[in-house]
Amino acid sequence: MTDQASLRRHDQKSTEILLAVWRVIAERGISGVTIRAVAARAGVSVGRVQHYFATKDELIRASADLMISAAESIHTEATAATGPAAELWDLLTHPIPHASASPTGTAVFYSFVADSVRDPQIAAILASAKSGAAERAAALLAQLDPDLPDPDAAGRELIAVSDGATLGTLIGSLNPDQARAVIGSAISRIIGEDVIGAGSQHLA
Amino acid sequence: MTDQASLRRHDQKSTEILLAVWRVIAERGISGVTIRAVAARAGVSVGRVQHYFATKDELIRASADLMISAAESIHTEATAATGPAAELWDLLTHPIPHASASPTGTAVFYSFVADSVRDPQIAAILASAKSGAAERAAALLAQLDPDLPDPDAAGRELIAVSDGATLGTLIGSLNPDQARAVIGSAISRIIGEDVIGAGSQHLA
Numbered sequence: 001m002t003d004q005a006s007l008r009r010h011d012q013k014s015t016e017i018l019l020a021v022w023r024v025i026a027e028r029g030i031s032g033v034t035i036r037a038v039a040a041r042a043g044v045s046v047g048r049v050q051h052y053f054a055t056k057d058e059l060i061r062a063s064a065d066l067m068i069s070a071a072e073s074i075h076t077e078a079t080a081a082t083g084p085a086a087e088l089w090d091l092l093t094h095p096i097p098h099a100s101a102s103p104t105g106t107a108v109f110y111s112f113v114a115d116s117v118r119d120p121q122i123a124a125i126l127a128s129a130k131s132g133a134a135e136r137a138a139a140l141l142a143q144l145d146p147d148l149p150d151p152d153a154a155g156r157e158l159i160a161v162s163d164g165a166t167l168g169t170l171i172g173s174l175n176p177d178q179a180r181a182v183i184g185s186a187i188s189r190i191i192g193e194d195v196i197g198a199g200s201q202h203l204a
Numbered sequence: 205m206t207d208q209a210s211l212r213r214h215d216q217k218s219t220e221i222l223l224a225v226w227r228v229i230a231e232r233g234i235s236g237v238t239i240r241a242v243a244a245r246a247g248v249s250v251g252r253v254q255h256y257f258a259t260k261d262e263l264i265r266a267s268a269d270l271m272i273s274a275a276e277s278i279h280t281e282a283t284a285a286t287g288p289a290a291e292l293w294d295l296l297t298h299p300i301p302h303a304s305a306s307p308t309g310t311a312v313f314y315s316f317v318a319d320s321v322r323d324p325q326i327a328a329i330l331a332s333a334k335s336g337a338a339e340r341a342a343a344l345l346a347q348l349d350p351d352l353p354d355p356d357a358a359g360r361e362l363i364a365v366s367d368g369a370t371l372g373t374l375i376g377s378l379n380p381d382q383a384r385a386v387i388g389s390a391i392s393r394i395i396g397e398d399v400i401g402a403g404s405q406h407l408a
Binding site: 026028029030031032103104106107108110111113114115116117118123124126127128130131134153154156157159160161162163164165167168170171172173174178179181182185186189190 | 230232233234235236307308310311312314315317318319320321322327328330331332334335338357358360361363364365366367368369371372374375376377378382383385386389390393394
């Protein structure tokens, strides 16, 4: 989803409400999200929140959706003028500085992951984002190495590596350099150092 | 940690209390964990819970510790009589049927992941388990392929793949077969199909 689409769906006031949802999740967990708690955190009335989001579940789903569309917008803008190797690198590593510089955002993401068992719509939002990322990785891999036997499977593999490396960074079993090395090594095993070519400075 | 060590640390009553912690987390999230809520769920008095666990944070940490030591015990017992290829396969794939057959346990694990930002001791418990798993994977890889250039890095890479594949199964972007295929493919890229040899039936 582009920034434009995201903006069409949320005006500034509703976006502020959804940012307050993230803060409530960071402070009290998803089970702490209520219309009242979010209104207080956003500094608006309960009626104002209900004007945009009728139920607590709608609030949580919209806040998960905004987290994913914001991450996608940042990735799209950051890689608009780069080649496929640099875009692949950004796609796989962009969650990692977040885990290190702003672990709260990553922690809120894992709250959504945990909540996906309770709410199939949260699961669907997260699954759609992950499938989209795996498809994008597959398309980039096919550009980088047209002879790659099964780019779809390789794309799924690289997204799994990225997710596992991000989790390791959040809990502290990997430092950010180790996490990037894990991802770089997985890319190299799949398409080979020489295929990366001009993008290799991004894989250092 | 072995079953024996786990049993030394927790007698049956304290284990029942910790299982009640998981249930409370599954139902209300980590922020719903209180001494009172856990006592009610376990069917014991508040004083009985406090006899074992003085604070809410102690309860949460002990329940995370039990989840990890139980998973490690199950892995150790399941692979006591297998070779290194089958042990590696079990190490990397055992969370996946859990995600599919019993998603609640996996969801509780991600609640601990999210909570690790708030509580560095939870992070340390999870990080120690992940680092231990990566070291075990590295040792098994070195057994399977003594010429492997950097088994430690390869072990970290495979644990990341396993964690990412497990997350994908929980949210539904991967089905269990795709998740196992992702892990099998990553193992093959690292040590090669021919090296796996006698263990290859476990990699189907």
